[in-house]
Amino acid sequence: MKFTLLHRDGNARAGIISTDRGEVPTPIFMPVGTQGAVKAIEPRELEEVGARIILGNTYHLYLRPGTKVIEAAGGLHRFSGWDHPILTDSGGYQVFSLSELRDLTEEGVQFKSHLDGSLHLFTPEKVVDIQRSLGSDIMMVLDECTPYPCDEGYAARSGAMTLRWAERCRVHAARTGLPESQSMFAIVQGSVYESLREQSARALTHMEFDGYAIGGLSVGEPEHLMYRMTEVCTAILPAERPRYLMGVGTPENILESIERGVDMFDCVLPTRNGRNAVLFTREGKLNMRNAASAFDFSPPDPGCSCYTCRHFTRAYLRHLFKSREILALQLATIHNLTFYLWLVQSAREAILQDSYAGWKSRVLEGFSAQATEAS
C-alpha cells in the first residue's frame, strides 16, 4: 500500500491510497460489510454508488462462516464477490460490544461467541493471522476500545496495553511475513484525555505502521471532545500516512473531521438509518415514514443522481416502508451510500480547489433545512 498526499487545504487533506486492488481517493467513506456483505446492497451496486473500499468485521467473519471457509474460497474478496480493497477491523471492538464473558489479560481477550456461546481467545498475533486468512488489503491491530465515560487511570493502563498489543501485531507480522498486498494500521486510544492520546499517537508513530486509526471515539462522548481528540491525534500522526477515524459518523462529524486532517471513515449510519427509513439529503434528514411524503412525488433528494432518486418518489418510498417491502431497504441503502460517497468526493474536490471551509459551511447550512423532519 502506498499513500500519496496530493494537497492540503488548512488541515484538510486530499490523497490517494494505492493498493494492489485499486486506488482509493481520500477523503473516503467505507461502507460497512460486517458479515461479508454490506446490508441490502449488491457488490455491483456498491461500485455504482461510488464505494472504493469497504470494511469487513474480523469478529463476525471468524465466528461465521469461519476462516476455513473463507480460506477455501480464496479469501474474503473472492468469497464475497467484491474485488476492490477491503479493510478489516481486528475484532476488538465487537469483542467488547457484542460478546459475553470477556476475560481481558495481557495475553489477549477471551470471549464467548454471541452466536453459540463457544469460547474463543483473540490475541494480537491471532487477529493478524485471521486477517491474513481473510486477505484484507488493510488490517487493523488488536486494541481495547475503552467505553465512555472511562476514568483516566483505566484509560492510561488500557492505552499502554493497546500499545504493547500493537507492537506484538507488528512483530508477529514481520516474523511470519505478511503478503506485500496486505498492510497494517495501528489504533490510537486514550479515551478523552489529551495527554494519553498524545502519548499513544507518538508511540505508534515511532513503530511505523502503514496507517493510523483513531479509535475509541463516537462511543457516547460529547462531539466537541471527539473533535478535540481528533485534532490532538492528527497534529502528531505522520503526514505521509493515512488517518482513519473509526466508526464516525454523521455527515457533520465527517466534514468536521476532514477539516481536522482525517482521511478515512466508516460507519453503519447510512446503511442502518436507511433501513430505518431515514434518508440523508442535501437538505437534511428525511424520515420516509412521515405523512408529509404521502403525496410527494418528488425524488427523495432532488440534487442526487442515484438510481433511487432518478426513478422513485418520496410517496413510493413511503409506501414501501409502510408496507414493509424489502425494496424499501434496498432503495434507501443505495441512496444513503450514494450520499455519503458524494459527500467525501465533494469534500475532496473542495480541498483540491482550496475552498474546503466555504464549501463545508454551505453544505452544513443546507443540512439544517429539513432537520425538523428527521426521526
Added chain:
Amino acid sequence: MKFTLLHRDGNARAGIISTDRGEVPTPIFMPVGTQGAVKAIEPRELEEVGARIILGNTYHLYLRPGTKVIEAAGGLHRFSGWDHPILTDSGGYQVFSLSELRDLTEEGVQFKSHLDGSLHLFTPEKVVDIQRSLGSDIMMVLDECTPYPCDEGYAARSGAMTLRWAERCRVHAARTGLPESQSMFAIVQGSVYESLREQSARALTHMEFDGYAIGGLSVGEPEHLMYRMTEVCTAILPAERPRYLMGVGTPENILESIERGVDMFDCVLPTRNGRNAVLFTREGKLNMRNAASAFDFSPPDPGCSCYTCRHFTRAYLRHLFKSREILALQLATIHNLTFYLWLVQSAREAILQDSYAGWKSRVLEGFSAQATEAS
C-alpha cells in the same frame, strides 16, 4: 391489447401479447408485485431477469397506499417505476384468503381490511373502477375463488354468480368507457367439476373478453385434477385469446399446463421460495441452508447466467442465509425469477421448433437430480 398466436405444437402455444407498453412473448411467467413492488428486487433487475409483465394486487393496493395516491402519481406504472405491462387481479382472491368478515351477496363482497379492520365493499363495478385508477394493462373481473374441497352445489351456485359478475364487469366497462390501453380478462371457475368448468368457459367465451383466466386451481386439489380442469377449459376457450392459469405454480405445473394450452402464469413460488433459501435449478431444488453447500464454491445453478450465478457461490449464499443478510433474499430472488423466465422462454423456443414434448421430458428429468436436497 392484441394477441397473435404464432405457432402450435400439439396444444402448446407460442404467441405475442401486444400492449401499448410493449410486447409480451407467450408462454410467459408474471412475477408477483403484490404491494406495488416485487419483493426484494428492483424494477431494473426485473428487466434484467427477463420479466416482461408483472402482476399487481388490487386488494392490497386499494387498501394501501389507496387509489388516491396511485391516481395522483399518474397510475401504478409511474408510481412503482415499472413501465412495462402490468396485470392486476380483481382482489377477489385476497378478499377470500386475507380479509376477515366477508359478507358475500349477489351485489358483491363486503370485507374487513386485514390492515386496520375497516369495512369495504367490492362489487364487480367497483373493481373495474379501481383497476382503471391503477391503469393496469390487463384487468381481471371480480370472481369468487372457491376453496378446495367444495361441494358441487356450492361450486355451481358460485360459478353462476361469477358469470353474472363477469357480465356486470363487462357492461360497466362498456358503459363507462375503458381506455384503449386497458383490456379485461374473465375468469373460469367451477372447482374440480368438469361440467361446471365447461359451462363457465362456454358462457364467458360468448361474452367476448380480451383474454381468459382459469381460476380456482392450485388451491389444494390433487395435481391430476388441476391438469384435467385446465385441459377441459383450454379445449373450449377461443384459440385467438390468451389463456392465463392463475397462481400456478411449480416449474413442473407450468410445463404441464403449457402442454395443455396455457399462455400465462403467475405465482409467488420463485420469490417466496427464494426468500426461504430454496433455489430452483436445472437439477431440481436446492436448499441453500444445507450443510452440503458450506464448502461448495460452484454457482447455485451452473447452467444459469444470472447475476447471482455469475458472481456468487453456494457457500457464499449459504453464509448469507445463515447470517440473515438481506442480500441473500436479493440474490435468491434474482436467480429464481431468472430461472422461471428462462423456463417459459425455453418452452417457447421448443414450441416454435415443434419439439416441446421432448424438451419438456428432458427438463423434467433434470429436475429430479437434486430433488432430495430440497426442503
